[in-house]
Amino acid sequence: MVTIYDIAAKANVSAMTVSRVINNTGKISEKTRAKVKKVMEELHYVPNQNARSLVLQQTRILFLLITDITNPFYTTVSRGAEDAAKRYGYRLLFGNSDESLEKEADYITTILTTRVDGVLMAPAGDPSIPHLESLLKHQVPFVLLDREVPGIECDIVLGDSKEGSRRLVGHLIDQGHRQIAMVNGSSSISSARHRLEGFKEAMKLNDLNYDSAYIHESSFGPLKDLSKMNNWLDQLNPFPTAILAGNNVLAYEIIRLLRYRGMRIPEDISVIGFDDFGPYADLDPFITVAAQQAYQFGYMGIQMLVERIQQEDKSGPWKKIVLPAELIIRRSVRALD
Amino acid sequence: MVTIYDIAAKANVSAMTVSRVINNTGKISEKTRAKVKKVMEELHYVPNQNARSLVLQQTRILFLLITDITNPFYTTVSRGAEDAAKRYGYRLLFGNSDESLEKEADYITTILTTRVDGVLMAPAGDPSIPHLESLLKHQVPFVLLDREVPGIECDIVLGDSKEGSRRLVGHLIDQGHRQIAMVNGSSSISSARHRLEGFKEAMKLNDLNYDSAYIHESSFGPLKDLSKMNNWLDQLNPFPTAILAGNNVLAYEIIRLLRYRGMRIPEDISVIGFDDFGPYADLDPFITVAAQQAYQFGYMGIQMLVERIQQEDKSGPWKKIVLPAELIIRRSVRALD
DNA sequence: CTGAAAGCGCTAACAG
DNA sequence: CTGTTAGCGCTTTCAG
Numbered sequence: 162m163v164t165i166y167d168i169a170a171k172a173n174v175s176a177m178t179v180s181r182v183i184n185n186t187g188k189i190s191e192k193t194r195a196k197v198k199k200v201m202e203e204l205h206y207v208p209n210q211n212a213r214s215l216v217l218q219q220t221r222i223l224f225l226l227i228t229d230i231t232n233p234f235y236t237t238v239s240r241g242a243e244d245a246a247k248r249y250g251y252r253l254l255f256g257n258s259d260e261s262l263e264k265e266a267d268y269i270t271t272i273l274t275t276r277v278d279g280v281l282m283a284p285a286g287d288p289s290i291p292h293l294e295s296l297l298k299h300q301v302p303f304v305l306l307d308r309e310v311p312g313i314e315c316d317i318v319l320g321d322s323k324e325g326s327r328r329l330v331g332h333l334i335d336q337g338h339r340q341i342a343m344v345n346g347s348s349s350i351s352s353a354r355h356r357l358e359g360f361k362e363a364m365k366l367n368d369l370n371y372d373s374a375y376i377h378e379s380s381f382g383p384l385k386d387l388s389k390m391n392n393w394l395d396q397l398n399p400f401p402t403a404i405l406a407g408n409n410v411l412a413y414e415i416i417r418l419l420r421y422r423g424m425r426i427p428e429d430i431s432v433i434g435f436d437d438f439g440p441y442a443d444l445d446p447f448i449t450v451a452a453q454q455a456y457q458f459g460y461m462g463i464q465m466l467v468e469r470i471q472q473e474d475k476s477g478p479w480k481k482i483v484l485p486a487e488l489i490i491r492r493s494v495r496a497l498d
Numbered sequence: 499m500v501t502i503y504d505i506a507a508k509a510n511v512s513a514m515t516v517s518r519v520i521n522n523t524g525k526i527s528e529k530t531r532a533k534v535k536k537v538m539e540e541l542h543y544v545p546n547q548n549a550r551s552l553v554l555q556q557t558r559i560l561f562l563l564i565t566d567i568t569n570p571f572y573t574t575v576s577r578g579a580e581d582a583a584k585r586y587g588y589r590l591l592f593g594n595s596d597e598s599l600e601k602e603a604d605y606i607t608t609i610l611t612t613r614v615d616g617v618l619m620a621p622a623g624d625p626s627i628p629h630l631e632s633l634l635k636h637q638v639p640f641v642l643l644d645r646e647v648p649g650i651e652c653d654i655v656l657g658d659s660k661e662g663s664r665r666l667v668g669h670l671i672d673q674g675h676r677q678i679a680m681v682n683g684s685s686s687i688s689s690a691r692h693r694l695e696g697f698k699e700a701m702k703l704n705d706l707n708y709d710s711a712y713i714h715e716s717s718f719g720p721l722k723d724l725s726k727m728n729n730w731l732d733q734l735n736p737f738p739t740a741i742l743a744g745n746n747v748l749a750y751e752i753i754r755l756l757r758y759r760g761m762r763i764p765e766d767i768s769v770i771g772f773d774d775f776g777p778y779a780d781l782d783p784f785i786t787v788a789a790q791q792a793y794q795f796g797y798m799g800i801q802m803l804v805e806r807i808q809q810e811d812k813s814g815p816w817k818k819i820v821l822p823a824e825l826i827i828r829r830s831v832r833a834l835d
Numbered sequence: 836c837t838g839a840a841a842g843c844g845c846t847a848a849c850a851g
Numbered sequence: 852c853t854g855t856t857a858g859c860g861c862t863t864t865c866a867g
């Protein structure tokens with residue numbers, strides 16, 4: 162491995178001089194600078210970031226931890242985060258926890274041991290508390306994405322889940338639906354809870370009866386097995402005329418299941434969902450959704466993170482951004498008469 | 499920051515002993531081991547990976563560089579890569595070059611400076627040569643994904659692009675299409691070239707005339723501007739009855755454009771594409787495609803990489819895996835009579 | 836079974 | 852403008 166000492170020797174200067182030309186610090190004569198640069202190129206020198214981090218105690222690397230890399234919502238978030246990181250002169254590394262606490266724990270370890278400068282993350286859920294406390298304890302600045310965790314005070318970028326859900330259900334009711342069911346993510350995830358609250362409120366607002374039997378708690382991540390969801394549908398009586406999906410993955414899963422049961426959408430049943438399907442949503446514009454500003458989640462998240470890093474006070478006051486969702490009407494909902 | 503010296507002091511042992519219990523090396527009495535472990539927990543010790551890498555000259559971290567994080571093909575690849583990395587005991591970090599040589603160069607720098615143990619990457623194209631040579635020069639083991647680069651000898655996982663494309667066009671011809679056009683990625687990308695070859699071969703095989711005016715070279719990444727593609731369509735005479743898209747992004751773009759021009763698919767024109775749309779493809783099953791085994795690309799890629807890393811001989815013989823594509827017929831193609 | 840010394844590659848602080 | 856010294860946190864080597 163080529164080190165600054167190799168460069169120094171060949172250029173007849175000290176290692177310190179080499180370090181100075183690399184970092185553009187201090188005053189160096191044009192002549193020595195040129196000589197050192199030439200030798201660096203000849204020897205294909207690459208600085209060792211590990212050594213540098215060791216002494217500088219910082220890396221200029223940010224970490225983005227998402228919970229589902231195959232979910233268009235999060236990949237669009239990533240785009241925003243990338244652009245913002247570039248804009249502020251940081252490198253961005255990605256991790257995917259797959260909605261799993263174990264994988265999240267692994268990434269937290271990576272984050273802690275590699276000493277990245279900050280983290281933008283969507284926590285797997287409320288049980289992520291120890292992970293976040295770990296970041297807090299080790300003074301790693303972080304910003305939460307899309308999900309809040311009770312008991313953790315920090316910067317955060319959220320979507321207006323309750324309002325989005327309220328509008329979604331309101332739309333169904335406007336279209337004449339009364340028997341509305343919901344498949345939701347784990348209740349240990351704040352956005353799932355807020356979406357359920359929005360559902361309840363919309364029902365109440367329209368003097369409709371709320372029956373918890375019509376709510377099925379599943380997972381925001383891809384399902385291996387639809388049998389639980391299927392059993393739930395089996396015992397629903399009367400069968401719902403419309404189903405609200407707590408996120409895009411669940412919308413996909415429930416549609417798959419309904420079709421498996423031989424039902425057509427929207428002829429036999431209407432489906433509506435939270436989160437859009439990214440750029441491919443309108444390939445064959447199909448499902449009506451409350452679309453979130455995914456790109457902004459990522460961009461503003463990194464922005465807040467960088468601000469926090471550069472701020473002296475790492476302990477509040479905390480900032481909170483709430484982004485609204487937009488109702489996009491397509492053709493998965495049928496009007497009842 | 500808590501270091502092994504802090505632990506050592508509090509546990510009344512030497513730093514070396516602490517290091518030994520952390521790494522489970524050497525022989526340590528159960529008593530001291532327990533004591534050290536207890537102190538580590540009390541002090542919330544986290545090893546500094548940078549210091550460790552510096553002396554060990556390895557990180558147990560692999561890097562996956564993809565060219566489009568919003569493309570379901572690559573996110574599915576990522577899933578496979580993650581699972582394989584976990585299986586072999588490596589951590590995986592992600593990067594997204596966005597089909598851009600500049601961003602790719604940035605990531606190569608990150609890879610080089612952070613001294614990861616190996617890289618699985620989809621190169622932006624043939625101009626990626628200097629980047630790959632850089633990895634070669636610095637002895638960073640790498641495996642190429644989806645695209646080969648002329649002049650670079652290395653391990654690689656490819657799709658059978660030519661055959662896939664041949665079958666796609668064959669299907670169009672079977673359905674009675676004769677005027678077939680193609681929107682393709684940059685010709686500096688091997689898979690784009692192979693898909694064009696497959697197109698030509700299928701035409702020739704069926705005694706159809708190949709006219710290069712019916713081929714439009716665009717980009718595999720998301721387009722900001724459809725006007726070039728629109729102009730190309732304008733001067734096509736006769737207008738094609740079917741269009742082959744070189745990948746899923748282009749399929750999306752061309753469909754968007756055709757609709758903008760007021761055409762219905764498949765009533766007015768048929769569209770067929772390479773690469774599927776991930777789990778969401780069959781939300782409203784629409785476009786007929788040659789689907790690639792994305793997950794396998796990632797899984798086998800990491801497998802090859804790990805083999806290469808653990809092998810003494812880092813310089814060949816090189817392995818090459820070619821994965822077949824599967825024709826999935828949906829409803830974006832109309833049979834002509 | 837445990838420890839002391841040296842060094843991985845780099846830069847901050849000080850000296851000249 | 853340039854160099855010397857020391858040390859970031861860890862592990863290897865050798866000694867006990």
